[in-house]
Amino acid sequence: MMIDTVLEYNEQFVKDRKYEEFRTTKFPNKKMVIVTCMDTRLIELLPQSMNLRNGDAKIIKNAGGVISHPFGSAMRSILVALYELKASEVCVIMHHGCGMNNINSVETIKKMQEGGVSKQTFDTLEFAGIDIEKWLAGFENVEDSVRNSVNMIKKHPLLPIGTPVHGLVIDPETGKLDVVVKDDVPV
Numbered sequence: 001m002m003i004d005t006v007l008e009y010n011e012q013f014v015k016d017r018k019y020e021e022f023r024t025t026k027f028p029n030k031k032m033v034i035v036t037c038m039d040t041r042l043i044e045l046l047p048q049s050m051n052l053r054n055g056d057a058k059i060i061k062n063a064g065g066v067i068s069h070p071f072g073s074a075m076r077s078i079l080v081a082l083y084e085l086k087a088s089e090v091c092v093i094m095h096h097g098c099g100m101n102n103i104n105s106v107e108t109i110k111k112m113q114e115g116g117v118s119k120q121t122f123d124t125l126e127f128a129g130i131d132i133e134k135w136l137a138g139f140e141n142v143e144d145s146v147r148n149s150v151n152m153i154k155k156h157p158l159l160p161i162g163t164p165v166h167g168l169v170i171d172p173e174t175g176k177l178d179v180v181v182k183d184d185v186p187v
């Protein structure tokens with residue numbers, strides 16, 4: 001398994017003190033909190049295309065970079081970054097060609113069933129009022145989805161007053177950022 005390779009590398013990494021160039025604090029130097037997608041193409045491209053080094057920003061990732069619930073863990077992370085970690089500006093950055101764009105949740109459910117999740121399990125979840133199809137659903141239009149997430153953050157009752165919340169779309173090939181919403185609230 002890959003974990004063995006990772007652990008072997010890690011031992012050497014620490015022994016060689018390679019961590020020294022990454023030393024920083026838990027407070028983001030550029031006072032930014034970024035919500036973005038877990039897409040593998042963005043691992044290094046996104047921070048480098050924004051000139052972000054280790055320690056510069058809080059980066060929250062999930063499938064799509066979507067804030068799907070006002071009291072979910074992504075929103076909680078934003079609030080913790082703003083209140084406890086000295087961040088003061090929020091950026092939602094989704095991307096073209098996202099796996100969550102037009103994801104077919106019926107197909108995903110079918111894969112779960114093929115993987116061994118029983119019909120009874122789905123019945124139980126349905127009985128408990130959990131709509132798996134809706135829960136797994138992605139988005140149709142990336143710009144609209146950016147606007148929705150920005151609005152959810154911006155209108156959140158616990159957001160510090162005056163926090164700028166921007167929305168952008170990144171090209172996962174070139175790193176080019178297109179602005180969807182630029183919040184001009186004075187900081």
Ligand SMILES: [Zn+2]
Pocket residue numbers: 037038039063064065095097098099100
């Ligand atoms: Zn994505």
